[in-house]
Amino acid sequence: MAIAPTLSQFSSAASFGEASVNAGPQLIDVSVVFGDADGDLNGAVLTVTGLLAEDRVSLLPNGSGPGQVQISGSDVSVGGVVIGAISGGVGATFRVTFNAQASVAGVDAVIERLAYANISDAPTALRTLVVNLVDAAGLGLTGPATFAQLTGAANPFGAIDIGTPSQPDGFSAPALSDIDNDGDLDLVVGEAFGSLLLFRNNGGTYAQATGAANPFNGVNIGYAATPSFGDFDGDGDADLIFGGNAGNIRAFRKTGTSFAEVTGASNPFNNISVATYAAPVLADFDGDGDADLVVGDGFGGLNVFRNNGGNFASLVGAANPLSGISVADFAMPSFNDVDGDGDLDLLLGAGNGTIRLWQNNAGVFTEQTGSANPLAAVDIGDNAAPTFGDIDGDGDLDLIVGDADGRISAFRNTASAGKPIQVTVNASDDSAVPIADGASVPEDAVPALAVLSNDPDPDGGVTTIAAINGVAVTAGTSVTLTSGAIATLNGNGTISYNPNGRFNALVSTATAAATGATNTTALDSFTYTVAGGGTATVSITVTGVDGTGDQLRGTAGNNTLTGTPANDTFNLADGGEDSATGAAGQDGFYLGAALSVGDSLDGGTGVFSGVEEDQVALQGNYALTLGANNLLRIESLVLLSGTNTSFGGSGSATYSYTLASVDANVAPGTLLTVSGNQLTAAESMTFNGSAETDGAFLFIGGRGTDTLTGGAQNDGFYFGTAGGLNFYAAGDVVNGGAGSDDQIGFRGSYSGGITLANNLTGIETVVLLSGSDLRFGAASSFQYQLTTNNGNVAAGQTLTIQANGLQAAESLTFNGSAETDGRFTIFGGTGADSLTGGGGADTFNGRGGADTMTGGAGNDTFRYFLASDSPNGGGDTITDFTLGDRIDLSAMDANSTVAGTQSFSFIGSAAFSAAGQVRATNSGATWTIQADTDGNGIADLSMIVIVADGHAISAGDFIL
Template sequence: MSDPIFTLSFTNPFGLSGVSSYASPTFVDIDSDGDLDAFIGNVDGNTMFFRNTGTVNSPAFSAPSINSFGLSDVGYAASPTFVDIDGDGDLDAFVGEAYGNTLFFKNTGTAGAPIFSAAISNSFGLSDVGYAASPTFVDIDGDGDLDAFVGNGASNTLFFRNTGMVNNPLFAAPSTNPFGLTNVGFDYASPAFVDIDGDGDLDAFVGNGGYYGGSDMLFFKNTGTASTPILAVATTNPFGLSNLRNVGLNADPTFVDIDGDGDLDAFVGSGTDTVFFVNNGLSLVNTQANDILTGTPSNNDTVTYAAANSAITISLLITTQQNTIGAGLDTLTDVENLVGSAFNDNLTGNTLNNVLDGKAGNDTLRGWSGADTMIGGLGNDTFFVENLKDIVIEKPNEGTDTVSSNVTYTLPTNVENLTLTGTAIINGTGNTLNNIITGNNAANQLNGDAGNDTLNGGGGDDTLIGWSGADTMVGGLDNDTYFVENAGDVVTENLNQGTDTVSSRLTCTLPVNVENLILTGTSAVNGTGNNQNNIITGNNAANQLNGGAGNDTLSGSAGNDVLDGGTGTNTLTGGTGNDVFKFTTTGHIDTITDYNVANDTIQLENAVFTALTATGTLAAGQFRIGKQALDANDFIIYNNVTGALLYDANGSGAGAAVQIATIGVGLAMTNAEFVVI
C-alpha cells in the first residue's frame, strides 16, 4: 500500500457540528447497521452522539444527542473510545476525563441496541494518569487481547499491557512512552494506532497541545512487527498533515474509512468547537467557471459539482477539456471520483475503481470497467454496471431506480429494476421489492426473488423464476421455461415464439401459446393443457393430468395418477403407481404406453359411451376379447393381437366399432380393468 496523501477537505463535515471546544471524535458502528456513527467528547464532559443516517460511502450525520444510551457527564474534557473489552460481542465505552481518570461504561444491551451501565472509574487495573486522559485500545503485542494506551496532559503516553484474557482483561501497571514513543510536548498527548502503511503492523499518531494555537501530529512508524513493535523516531505532520498546523490547541486524531473507498481518512478534533476532516486523497471543487482540475495519480481524488446550478455531464474517460453543460468547460486529470449536483446529472467513470455520487436528481451513473461504487441519492436513477464488483447504493424511498448490466447481477436493496444488456449469456436476480427484470437476447435466467415481479425474457432460451409473490412472466422469442411458485403468477407467450415450458409446484393450467408443463415438488397437484400439442409431466405424487385439446403426451411419473388425454390423439404413460386412464371423449385414438393389468384402471364416461348405463365396474358380459362384438352387449372390445381397445355402441357388431385407444398386445384384460363413471 502506498503512503497516504491527506488533504484538508472540510471542517465539521457530513453534519458534525455544535460540539463545543476540545472536540475528541471517535467513530464506531454503534447500531450495527453497517455504517460508522460518530461520538465526540467535549470540554463540558459530555459525549455527543451523531447517528449516521447515510451510507457506508456517503455519510450523513443527524443532529446530535447528548450522552446517549446511558453515557453520562464525566465532569470536564470527555475523550471517548469504544471497544468490546469483555468479548461479549458488543461495544463497551471508555471515556477519559480532565482529572486523569478513565471511566468504564459496560454495555448491558446488544450490539445493535446498546445500554450502558453506570460508570466505573479506572476499571481492570487502569489508573489515574495525572490529568487530561485520552484512552485508546489496540492489540499492540499480537496476543489476541486489547491493550490500553492513555495519553495525558504531561504530553506522555502511558501503556497498560493486558495480562488477562479477551473476555476478562487485567491491565498491568503502566509504563511511560514504550516501544519508542516519546514525550510529544506542549501539555497534551492523544494517541491513535492504525496500520497506515498497510504493512500489517500498527503505527502510532500522537496529537499534542500545540504551540500558540498550532497543534502537531507526531507519526511513529512501526519498524518492528505486529507482535513486537519498534516505533521509529517521530516525524511531525507527515503525509500532508502539515495543513492541520492551525487546528488550535489539542489535536485529537482518529482514523477511519469514512467514505468506503478502502483507505483510512483522518478526523482531528481541536481545542475549538471544530472537527477537521482530512480526506486520504485529493478533493477538488468545481467553481462554476472553466476549471482545470488535476489530482494525484491513483490516489482517490474527487471532484464535486455539489454547488452546480444545473445538471452536469462529465466523464473521467475524457482528460481534455469537456463541456459539462452545467458548470462550464472543465478539464479533469488524474481524478477518480465524482460528486454530482442536485439536478439530473450524467456521471461516467473510467478504468479505475471510481466512486460516483449522483446526489439528488434523476441521475445516470456509469462506472465503466473498474470496480466502482455508484450512489444514486434522491430521484429516479439509472446505474450502468459493467464489472461484477460494482456496488450500487440506494436508500429507501429515494425513487424508482434501474440497473442496466452487461454482467450477471443481483439487485441490491432499494433498487427496483434490472435490464440485462450485451450479447453474453448472463443472469439477473431481483430483491424483496416489486421488480421489473428484463433479459437481453441471449439465454438468461431471471429470478424475481420476493415481491410481485415482472420478468421479460426477450430473445433467447430464457428461464424465468418468479419465486414468491404474484409475478408476471413474459418469455418472448425462443424456447422459454417458467417456474411458477405462486397461484397469482401469470405467464404470457405470443404465438409462434418457440416451444415453451411451465415448471410448477402448484396446480396449473397451461396458458395459451405455451406447450409443455412439468409438475414439481412433492404435493399432489394437477396439470391441464390447452389447445396445443402439449407435453405434461407429473411429479411423484398423485396427479390428475388433462391434456385438453391437441395431440398431447401425458406422463404421470410415480404416484397414483389420473390421466385424461382430452380431445386429440394422445399418448398416455402412467409410470409407476396405480394409475387411472380416463376417457371422456371419442373421435380420436389415444395410446397407453405402459398399461399394467395388476395396477391400472381405465375409466369410461357414460355421458360419452352411452351404451354403458350402469356406473361402477364394467359388467362381465359387456367386455369381450377379440376382433369384434358377437352379441348384443359386447360394448368394450380388446383386440389382444393388435392392442386396440374399441367401443361398439350396439354391442352386436352390426355397426362398426370405434377404436378409442391402443393399450398393448397380449394383456390379460378382464372387465375388472374398466370402471364406468
C-alpha cells in the first residue's frame, strides 16, 4: 500500500510588503517538514499553482554546502548534487521535477527555498497559492481524508454486479492494481465461488476481461475469494495474494503483465492459515520498509505476520500492534493514511456492512469513532470489503467497497489536494525616483535647493526627504558634510546648502584675472534619500567671492601669480615651478610638500608693525637644498606639523624636514626666522644655514629631534620648555656657526636638567628666559638646571650664561665643571642660584638672591654691582675661593651718602667706622665678607667665602 507524501508546519498565510517583493524574491516558508515514507521521489513533481499574471515563484539559492540549494540554468542542486529541474513560475504554475537523486531531505530543502516576487507597482492584494508534491506513485499532499459516495453514473463501478441467479448475494471483494502496466488502475474482484474477475480500466471505464485476457482465468480458491496486491518479493511490482473460506493464502508473482502462482516453499504464505474466510492485505504497518501481512478471518479477528526478510512471522500478544482489534464477523482489513500524517491507519470492514477506523499513532492503533471516523456513516449492507486507489487521478486515494450482494461502491476522497497558502501583498506608496541635481552657489550664500522638483512620483503622492548623506533628517535637521559645509532640511522640502566658510579660499574671477590665481570654483556634493525610495546626488559648484580667507592658488603646472595690496595667502601646494610675488601686504606662501628649487617666492615690500613679515610655510617630508629664488624678501620660514589642518591635511601625518639654505636666501643685514615650533615629538627638523655669509637666522626648535646650523653672522636658537619645544630630549644638535655672538635661548621648566653634551657648539651665549618674558609664551615661573660639556666652549673662548632676567621665584642651577680650556661669564637672576664654573678664569655675576657659587680651577672673579646682590642676612656663598680668585666690588658705589661712585677700602677684621669699608672675619676656612655703604656700622653687603687653599683673606683678594 503506497503512502502519500506529507508536508507539516507549512504556513497557511504569508504577507509581504510591495517594496520587498518588487525588489526581489522573498522566501515563503523556511520551517516546513516534508515526509514521504515510501521515498518514491524519482519522477515526483513539486508544483505551485494559483499564480496571478503579476506573480513570480522561484527557488532562492543559498549555496552549495550540505543542505543548501543552488540553481544552474534549469538544474536544481542540493548539497552540490542535481536532484531535479525547474520550469514555469512566471505568472503560471511553477514546477520542480525530481530525479533519482532526490531524497526526502533534499525535497524538504527545496520547499524551504520557495520564494515569491511581484512585478506590479499596483499589486493585487490577495491570491491563494497551492503547494503540492505528487510522488512517483501518483500520490500528492492532502490533509485528513474526507469521503463522498459516488452514485449512479458517477460511480465508475456502478454497472458491475457479480451476483448470479443462483447466488444473488454474490459477495464481492475488490482490489486495484495496474495489471496491464498502462498507467491506470485496473479492478480485480474476488467473488463468492472463489474466482478472480478482472475489469480493465480504459480511460475511466471498466470492462471485464475474460478467458485468456484475464491472467487469473481458471484460478479458484474455493469460496469467498478475497484478493490483495503488494510487493511480497521486493522486486518493485505488485504481486497478488488472495484468501478464501478455507483460511489459506495463495500467492501469484507478477512478471511484466503475467502472474505465476508460487507454491509450496516458494509461497512465503504457504504455512499461514486462519480459521476461516482469510482476507489478507499487504501493508508496511510497522514502517520498516517492507510489506507485512494482516489477515482478517470469518470470526472478525485479525492475524498479524511481520515480514522479516521475506519470512512472515506471526505476532501474538503484546508483540501484535493490532491485538484486541476485531469486528463481529468477516473482518476485511485495509490500510491507508487517512489522517495524512505519513503512516498507515487501519480500516476494517465488518460483516454488518460498516467500516471502522483505527488511527496509527507511532505504532499504536486507536479506534476513531463518530465524527473522528470519516467513514462512520458508511453502511453497505453486509460484508464490507474496503480497498483504496486513486480512481480519479487527483493524487489522493479513494475508497471502493465490495459487499455481500456482489456490488462495488465508490467513495471519492474529497480532501483538498496540496497545501494552500494565502499570500498577501501590502501595497505601498511608491516613492519618488530621485534624480541627480546640480547647483552653483557663491561661497558666502546659503540658497535653498528645490531638489525634489525634478523627482517623479509614480503614485503621485507627497515626496519627503528621509536622509542627507545617509543621516536621518526631519525638518530643521542639519548635516555637516565631508567638506565641512552644512546641509539643512527645510520644512518645505528644500535643502539649504551653507558653505560654512569652508570655501573662503576661493577668489572672484576678477581677482583671478588680476593675479593669475586659478581657484575661482570648488566642487562639493551630498546625497539625499527620499522616504521609502532611492538616493540621488546633488553636485555643488561653489564660486569664489573676494573676502577674508582668500588664497591665490595655482595648479599643478607652472604658475605666475602676483599679489594685491592686501595681505595675501598664496597656495602653491599643487606643485609645478611657480613664480609668486607679494605686494605691499603681509603675505604668506603655502607650499605644502611641493617646494622645489625652481620656485620663485618674493614677499614684496609689506611691513607689519614697522617690520617686514612675509612668510613661507612648508608641510611635508623634505630633503632639499633651497633654490636661490625660493626666499626673496621672506622674513620667516615656517615648518608645519602634520597635525596642522589649516590647509586641509588629515591631522594624522608626521613629517621630517631636512633643509639647507644658500647665501641668497637671506639678504645682507636681514634676519630669517626658521620656525619648527609646531612640530611634534615624532617630527624632526634639520636645517643647515652654514652657506649664509651676510644674513642671520633665528631658529625656533620643535618638540622632536632638531639639528640646526647657523651661518657666518650672529644667529639665535630658541627652545621652549621640556614639555614643549624641548632641547636635547630627542638628541638635538645646535651649531652656532661662524658668528661672534651666537645665542641659544631656553624658556620653560627645565628643572629636570639640560645637559649640553657635544651637541652644542659655536654658541657664545646661553640665555635662560624668565617666565615673565612674554615674547614666547604666557606668564609663568621657571626653574633651570644646566650642565655643560667640555666641548661646548672652544679652547680660550668664553661662553656667557645669561640668567639675569630670572625673577625672585625663579632659579638657575649651573654646572660648568666639565670645562677645561674655556671659560664662563655667568649672570644669575634675582633668586637663589647655584653656579659652578670650570677650569678657566670664570666670571660670576650672582646678582640678587642667596647664590651659591663654585669657581672651580682658574682665577675666577665674583662681581657685585649692588648691595642687594648679596644682602646682609641673605647673602651669597662662595665655596672654593683660592689665591688668584677675586671679589670684584669696583662697580658698586661704596658710599651712598655722597654723590658719585666711590671705591671701597679693606679694613681687615676691624669693625666698621665709616661708609665704604670692607671687612673680613673668619672661623677656620669660612670667612665672612661684609661691606658698609651708608656708614651706619651695619653691613649692607654680606657673603660667606670658604677658602679652599688655606690662605687668609686680604686686600689682594678684592677688586675695590
